[in-house]
Amino acid sequence: MGFSxxxxxxxxxxxxxxxxxxxxxxxxxxxxxxEGARVFATDWDAEPLVAVTQEIQDLYxxxxxxxxxxxVADQADRVNLVAAAVDFMGGIxxxxxxxxxxxxxxxxxxxxxxxxxxxxxxxxxVSAHAHLIRLVLPHLLLAPHGGRVVNVASxxxxxxxxxxxxxxxxxxxxxxxxxxxxxxxxxxxxxxxxICPGPILTGMTAGIxxxxxxxxxxxxxxxxxxxxxxxxxxxxxxxxxxxxxxxxGASIVVDGGMSINHG
Ligand code: NAI
Numbered sequence: 001m002g003f004s005x006x007x008x009x010x011x012x013x014x015x016x017x018x019x020x021x022x023x024x025x026x027x028x029x030x031x032x033x034x035e036g037a038r039v040f041a042t043d044w045d046a047e048p049l050v051a052v053t054q055e056i057q058d059l060y061x062x063x064x065x066x067x068x069x070x071x072v073a074d075q076a077d078r079v080n081l082v083a084a085a086v087d088f089m090g091g092i093x094x095x096x097x098x099x100x101x102x103x104x105x106x107x108x109x110x111x112x113x114x115x116x117x118x119x120x121x122x123x124x125x126v127s128a129h130a131h132l133i134r135l136v137l138p139h140l141l142l143a144p145h146g147g148r149v150v151n152v153a154s155x156x157x158x159x160x161x162x163x164x165x166x167x168x169x170x171x172x173x174x175x176x177x178x179x180x181x182x183x184x185x186x187x188x189x190x191x192x193x194x195i196c197p198g199p200i201l202t203g204m205t206a207g208i209x210x211x212x213x214x215x216x217x218x219x220x221x222x223x224x225x226x227x228x229x230x231x232x233x234x235x236x237x238x239x240x241x242x243x244x245x246x247x248x249g250a251s252i253v254v255d256g257g258m259s260i261n262h263g
Contacts, residue, residue: 006241008241010094010240010241011035013145014038014040014093015037016040016042017029018043020041020042020049021048023203023204024152024197025041027232028233029053032094038063039064039066040065040066040088040089042067042072042099043069044069046069068085072124073128075131078128081132092139092140093143095140096150098152099124100124100125100154103117104163106164106165117166118165121166125174126171126177140190141188143190145242146245149191150240151193152232152236155253157171186248191244191247191248193247193248193250194252196253197255199217199220199256199258200232221257222257223257224256227255235252
């Protein structure tokens with residue numbers, strides 16, 4: 001049987017992934033499906049969400065994935081989402097709070113832009129995480145291997161890039177939320193951790209010109225490139241393994257060494 005006693009399998013686990021229509025959320029849903037989990041996906045972009053779900057169903061069967069379009073910043077949507085996920089999977093063992101937006105919020109932005117973008121960024125990037133964790137909690141408490149929450153933050157939770165104050169503030173807040181709920185939920189055998197991705201090739205960065213991305217990566221990232229969404233999804237999966245049972249309240253940086261690079 002070997003020496004270890006902790007499982008490195010999420011087969012059969014019931015996973016709720018937000019922002020699953022694109023980028024890292026999509027890669028995460030696909031990876032968990034590859035590993036034998038059952039996936040309930042959500043996103044407010046319905047068409048690609050259904051396509052991602054369909055692909056998983058085609059490969060693994062209809063009982064392995066389902067979805068519901070929802071705005072994670074809306075409480076009624078969140079309540080209906082959790083009900084639909086539980087209806088499909090019979091419970092939720094793992095919550096991946098991944099949906100996020102990046103909006104310009106410079107100290108010099110005009111008032112209307114700043115106020116609107118600030119409120120929306122905080123609502124999607126951090127408030128939604130907190131409210132969803134609370135809604136999913138009764139189900140996480142029943143998870144056979146202990147509940148798992150992964151909050152997707154960013155290297156913007158550690159350092160700051162000019163012009164996106166709301167994004168940076170929201171991601172710093174995700175770390176605080178992660179620590180606070182980790183402390184509160186540990187006794188219930190639920191772990192809460194954060195992932196801090198660096199620059200990743202997703203919908204969020206698709207608008208940046210190829211040449212600028214290459215230049216940025218060469219200058220900033222020791223690995224000299226942007227990351228692939230699966231490279232982050234693999235770390236998210238690791239955090240959710242039964243074997244990661246003593247990891248709690250951590251913020252794991254997945255950035256090719258960008259944030260520790262001092263030249
Ligand atoms: P993406 O834009 O490819 O995917 C984000 C998904 O979230 C989209 O499908 C979008 O429709 C969905 N979404 C946004 N607001 C929503 C809402 N209110 N309700 C439901 N769905 C919503 O971007 P990416 O990069 O995959 O983003 C995933 C997470 O990773 C985000 O939290 C982002 O802040 C974070 N991140 C991204 C980095 C990057 O370089 N791409 C770096 C660090 C963190």
